[in-house]
Amino acid sequence: MERMKRLIKTLKNIWEIEELRKRILLTLGLVFVYRVGAFVVLPGVVPSKISAGNPDNPGDLLQIINIFTGGAFQAASIFALGIMPYITASIIVQVLGFAVPYFQRLQTKEGESGRKKINQITRLLTVFITLAQGTAYLTMIARQGAVDPNVGQGTFWFSGIVILTTGTIFAMWLGERITERGIGNGVSLLILIGIIARLPQAFVAEFTSKIGGSGSGLIGLILEMVFLFLVVLAAVMITQAVRRIPIQYAKKMVGRTSTNMPLAGVRDFIPVKLNASGVMPIIFAQALMILPTMLGRTVAGSSNALVIALGDFTSIPYNVIYFILIVIFTYVYTALIVNPKDYADYLKRQNAFIPGVKPGSATAEFIDRIVSRITLPGAIMLGIIAIMPAFASTFGVSRSFAYFFGGTSLLILVGVALDTLQQIESYLLMKKYDGLIKSGKLQGRSGGIQGIGASM
Numbered sequence: 001m002e003r004m005k006r007l008i009k010t011l012k013n014i015w016e017i018e019e020l021r022k023r024i025l026l027t028l029g030l031v032f033v034y035r036v037g038a039f040v041v042l043p044g045v046v047p048s049k050i051s052a053g054n055p056d057n058p059g060d061l062l063q064i065i066n067i068f069t070g071g072a073f074q075a076a077s078i079f080a081l082g083i084m085p086y087i088t089a090s091i092i093v094q095v096l097g098f099a100v101p102y103f104q105r106l107q108t109k110e111g112e113s114g115r116k117k118i119n120q121i122t123r124l125l126t127v128f129i130t131l132a133q134g135t136a137y138l139t140m141i142a143r144q145g146a147v148d149p150n151v152g153q154g155t156f157w158f159s160g161i162v163i164l165t166t167g168t169i170f171a172m173w174l175g176e177r178i179t180e181r182g183i184g185n186g187v188s189l190l191i192l193i194g195i196i197a198r199l200p201q202a203f204v205a206e207f208t209s210k211i212g213g214s215g216s217g218l219i220g221l222i223l224e225m226v227f228l229f230l231v232v233l234a235a236v237m238i239t240q241a242v243r244r245i246p247i248q249y250a251k252k253m254v255g256r257t258s259t260n261m262p263l264a265g266v267r268d269f270i271p272v273k274l275n276a277s278g279v280m281p282i283i284f285a286q287a288l289m290i291l292p293t294m295l296g297r298t299v300a301g302s303s304n305a306l307v308i309a310l311g312d313f314t315s316i317p318y319n320v321i322y323f324i325l326i327v328i329f330t331y332v333y334t335a336l337i338v339n340p341k342d343y344a345d346y347l348k349r350q351n352a353f354i355p356g357v358k359p360g361s362a363t364a365e366f367i368d369r370i371v372s373r374i375t376l377p378g379a380i381m382l383g384i385i386a387i388m389p390a391f392a393s394t395f396g397v398s399r400s401f402a403y404f405f406g407g408t409s410l411l412i413l414v415g416v417a418l419d420t421l422q423q424i425e426s427y428l429l430m431k432k433y434d435g436l437i438k439s440g441k442l443q444g445r446s447g448g449i450q451g452i453g454a455s456m
Contacts, residue, residue: 050074067195068286076146079171134164241273241378245370248352282411323387
């Protein structure tokens with residue numbers, strides 16, 4: 001009862017903050033537009049004849065695309081490709097930031113103007129990737145005989161390419177608006193909504209198969225739910241776990257006498273996340289796994305052995321490549337968002353230091369060494385959870401439900417949900433902080449370095 005009262009009070013506080021209320025309503029409105037678009041079918045296509053992978057057969061990576069797009073892929077809607085071409089373009093641009101000096105300069109030295117140029121390049125690249133993936137998608141539709149014979153080939157191809165490209169660009173725009181004016185990361189949130197849209201259907205199918213008499217019964221379903229709960233706990237742990245690096249603020253004493261001895265400096269810490277990159281390595285790796293599968297089906301056909309192996313989330317080649325990509329992208333993305341030199345400069349400006357470590361380059365090297373050490377176990381744990389559906393499938397979980405049994409879907413659900421809740425919590429804390437300032441109860445208090453990641 002007490003928890004229910006706290007929940008109602010929290011919801012009331014959320015609604016009372018005008019800016020937060022507007023952001024939540026805007027986010028819900030844009031998400032609603034995205035979901036409505038998932039039911040608008042491309043002209044000249046018969047959705048009932050489209051097969052986006054069979055959950056009971058290998059070669060069903062396209063079923064994952066269908067999950068990420070909330071069913072839009074199999075429905076041949078204007079958002080059939082979803083936001084994945086934009087994710088792929090972001091991967092390419094960020095990788096170029098390590099290999100090409102021009103992109104590296106834009107990312108690290110040109111500030112806001114560099115960020116705008118990077119966004120423009122990413123958007124332009126998204127268009128080209130969408131054209132390639134759209135062509136592969138329309139080819140798949142045509143091979144399955146899902147094109148209305150009354151529609152001309154020229155009309156079908158021209159309108160299909162234009163509408164698919166426009167749909168992806170519009171979805172990208174929705175994601176950017178959510179990030180800027182709504183709550184949470186817009187791109188990740190759109191993927192989250194697509195996953196949630198397919199989750200009830202998968203759960204009902206699993207429940208029916210287990211309770212209906214053809215499966216292992218109620219006990220098997222309970223064991224699956226218990227294991228799923230443990231996987232969720234592991235996902236939350238890897239998302240929230242931090243390594244605290246202790247720091248100390250120097251404290252200067254003015255007019256010290258023999259009875260006024262110097263006091264120890266204020267102690268605080270730098271929180272370095274075990275998985276600082278969040279869900280982005282999962283999204284990036286999944287996007288790269290989807291691209292060769294779609295192109296392979298277009299060039300070599302769906303019966304090719306390599307295409308089948310790379311499209312089956314339970315196959316050994318798929319899971320090995322997927323695991324390696326996640327580890328690589330975890331290191332890459334962590335290197336992009338965690339800059340030890342910025343931490344060292346920040347400590348120097350705040351007249352703070354790490355006990356036993358010299359300020360400047362020595363501090364940067366120390367932080368870099370800590371980040372490198374904790375990123376490895378974080379990346380390995382992230383990879384293990386990501387390939388968990390393959391293990392779940394071998395232990396009797398249906399393939400349609402195994403997509404959510406750990407893996408990409410679960411990590412995105414947990415990561416995006418926690419990130420969105422943390423943003424809402426920050427608004428609530430801000431309101432409480434402002435209230436303490438206005439009431440005069442916060443005089444003389446000093447903050448810590450916990451917000452260093454957001455301040456730099």
